[in-house]
Amino acid sequence: GEEVAQTPKHLVRGEGQKAKLYCAPIKGHSYVFWYQQVLKNEFKFLISFQNENVFDETGMPKERFSAKCLPNSPCSLEIQATKLEDSAVYFCASSNSRGGYTFGSGTRLTVV
Amino acid sequence: GQQVMQIPQYQHVQEGEDFTTYCNSSTTLSNIQWYKQRPGGHPVFLIQLVKSGEVKKQKRLTFQFGEAKKNSSLHITATQTTDVGTYFCAGASNTGKLIFGQGTTLQVKP
Structure with a gap:
């Protein structure tokens, strides 16, 4: 399809619980990116993939965050033992090598 | 690390007035x-600038990339209420990830 599909739209977790977010990139796009948007505006890069391979993971808090992009499956971002500060909107985006990201609608994670 | 600064943070204009947001990078960018x-929405791609000194137009929007490829601007002529939203510049790093500016939120009074 021509859109990046993110699920769920909203997710509420108690502190310490696990959260798992999903992203189906546009077919034919070989790059997938995850960003965290906090305080309405600030975008924090988390991780990128080229096909199923991690391309850049310099933004990932490695102790609790993990991500995968497996063939024939949606990509996923998992947060173990969520903390209050993980509350944010998580955006997935995909692109081909020519640039210009297509963003999904985001998953709003609320940790209570 | 690489940083992209964007100003102003907010801009309120009367419908019909012009609007400009500016973006400055700490390092030379491969592209911007x-x-x-829109409020409650997701970022929507507008344009990519690659060449030094490049200027591109989309109807009432004019985008510029500086000669040193470290700064950029977006200018909207004669704003309309449909222009409301937050405009982000984003510089591409050498690994392809985008470093976003803080955004400029535009409010247009009818």
Whole structure:
């Protein structure tokens, strides 16, 4: 399809619980990116993939965050033992090598 | 690390007035992209600039990339209420990830 599909739209977790977010990139796009948007505006890069391979993971808090992009499956971002500060909107985006990201609608994670 | 600064943070204009947002990078960029995010929405790609000194237009929007490829601007002529939203510049790093500016939120009074 021509859109990046993110699920769920909203997710509420108690502190310490696990959260798992999903992203189906546009077919034919070989790059997938995850960003965290906090305080309405600030975008924090988390991780990128080229096909199923991690391309850049310099933004990932490695102790609790993990991500995968497996063939024939949606990509996923998992947060173990969520903390209050993980509350944010998580955006997935995909692109081909020519640039210009297509963003999904985001998953709003609320940790209570 | 690489940083992209964007000003102003907010801009309120009367409908019909012009609007400009400015973006400055701490390092030379391979390209710069601009996105628009409506309230409650997701960023939507507007344009990519690659060449030094490049100027591109999309109807009432004019995008510029500086000669040193470290700064950029977006200018909207005669704003309309449909222009409301937050405009982000984003510089591409050498690994392809985008470093976003803080965004400029535009409010247009009818």
